[in-house]
Amino acid sequence: MTPNPYLFIIIFVGVAIAFPLMPLALAWLWRRFFQPPKPGLQKNAIYECGVESIGDAQIQFRSQYYLYAIIFLIFDVEAIFLVPFAVAFIGLPVGAFIAVLVFLLLLIEGLIWAWSKGCLSWAR
Amino acid sequence: MSEQIDERLRSELQRQGVWVTSMEELYNWGRKNSIWPLQFGLACCAIEMIATAASRYDIARFGGEIFRPSPRQADLMIVAGTVTKKMAPQIVRLYNQMPDPKYVISMGACAISGGPFKQGYNVLKGIDRYIPVDVYIPGCPPRPEALLHAFMELQRKIDSQKLTGDARAVHLQPTQPSEFPVPAFGAHDLEPAANPGVFQPPRIERQS
Numbered sequence: 051m052t053p054n055p056y057l058f059i060i061i062f063v064g065v066a067i068a069f070p071l072m073p074l075a076l077a078w079l080w081r082r083f084f085q086p087p088k089p090g091l092q093k094n095a096i097y098e099c100g101v102e103s104i105g106d107a108q109i110q111f112r113s114q115y116y117l118y119a120i121i122f123l124i125f126d127v128e129a130i131f132l133v134p135f136a137v138a139f140i141g142l143p144v145g146a147f148i149a150v151l152v153f154l155l156l157l158i159e160g161l162i163w164a165w166s167k168g169c170l171s172w173a174r
Numbered sequence: 175m176s177e178q179i180d181e182r183l184r185s186e187l188q189r190q191g192v193w194v195t196s197m198e199e200l201y202n203w204g205r206k207n208s209i210w211p212l213q214f215g216l217a218c219c220a221i222e223m224i225a226t227a228a229s230r231y232d233i234a235r236f237g238g239e240i241f242r243p244s245p246r247q248a249d250l251m252i253v254a255g256t257v258t259k260k261m262a263p264q265i266v267r268l269y270n271q272m273p274d275p276k277y278v279i280s281m282g283a284c285a286i287s288g289g290p291f292k293q294g295y296n297v298l299k300g301i302d303r304y305i306p307v308d309v310y311i312p313g314c315p316p317r318p319e320a321l322l323h324a325f326m327e328l329q330r331k332i333d334s335q336k337l338t339g340d341a342r343a344v345h346l347q348p349t350q351p352s353e354f355p356v357p358a359f360g361a362h363d364l365e366p367a368a369n370p371g372v373f374q375p376p377r378i379e380r381q382s
Contacts, residue, residue: 085274086274086275086345086346086352087348088274088345088348088352090270090352090353091353092267092270092271092353092356093270093271093272093273093352093353095271097244097245097246097271099264099268100263100264100265100267100268100271101264101267102267
């Protein structure tokens with residue numbers, strides 16, 4: 051008689067679960083029976099490159115940082131698209147040229163908006 | 175126990191193709207050939223340490239290739255370079271955060287005694303004032319071969335460590351500390367200036 055064809059999948063699933071669990075279990079057994087049990091305040095403390103950790107890890111960022119993200123996007127995306135545009139400039143048809151100009155206009159619009167909001171001035 | 179088997183019998187068996195060993199030897203053999211150092215350099219000695227890890231000197235031949243960026247996974251701390259008093263508490267804390275068993279190589283004149291900066295106001299006069307050091311390497315800086323030699327000395331030390339009995343390794347003795355007090359910045363110096371449990375100042379004997 052032939053075994054159920056889905057039996058192999060069950061075997062594979064079993065092996066796939068046992069394979070990562072076995073080293074973890076072995077490591078746990080090793081820790082349980084052979085590890086020199088020497089915990090300590092500093093050994094259990096948070097690793098912060100050797101200095102004492104200050105405060106909490108769950109801190110909040112100001113939502114105003116989205117302005118920096120937008121300005122970064124303007125300059126970064128512009129540079130990425132402008133370089134191939136400049137390289138292929140000679141062979142470009144008029145339609146592609148106008149398309150790139152429209153794209154530039156959109157980004158410059160964003161820059162003007164950020165400028166008028168005062169994001170580009172250093173000290174606020 | 176390697177003491178219980180006759181060495182001549184052992185070599186005789188080895189010649190016949192029978193390899194006899196003990197759990198302790200096997201365990202230490204595994205430990206000494208998989209020493210993971212802490213990736214951690216302080217000054218110019220760190221450049222030599224990097225050269226030792228790179229392909230020309232290749233510390234990987236001795237099982238020390240995996241420099242871990244976290245003390246949680248490291249066995250060996252190579253104190254490579256000048257230890258300033260500003261940096262000393264961090265080094266002791268990193269040492270404390272390493273799991274047992276842990277070993278320290280004090281690399282170069284600065285890490286041993288302060289070296290050329292010993293008379294300075296801001297350099298620690300030897301990392302062995304705060305943490306126990308297993309192997310010292312003299313030199314300014316020591317060449318990679320010297321670091322390899324120290325590494326092999328450490329391997330020899332690990333190989334000879336006992337796992338049971340009264341003379342067993344320090345990390346297996348429950349009464350021995352695994353953490354050492356971190357010095358604090360005082361008004362003029364680190365406080366305390368040395369850990370008396372680890373460091374005794376050298377006694378000067380004058381001949382009259």
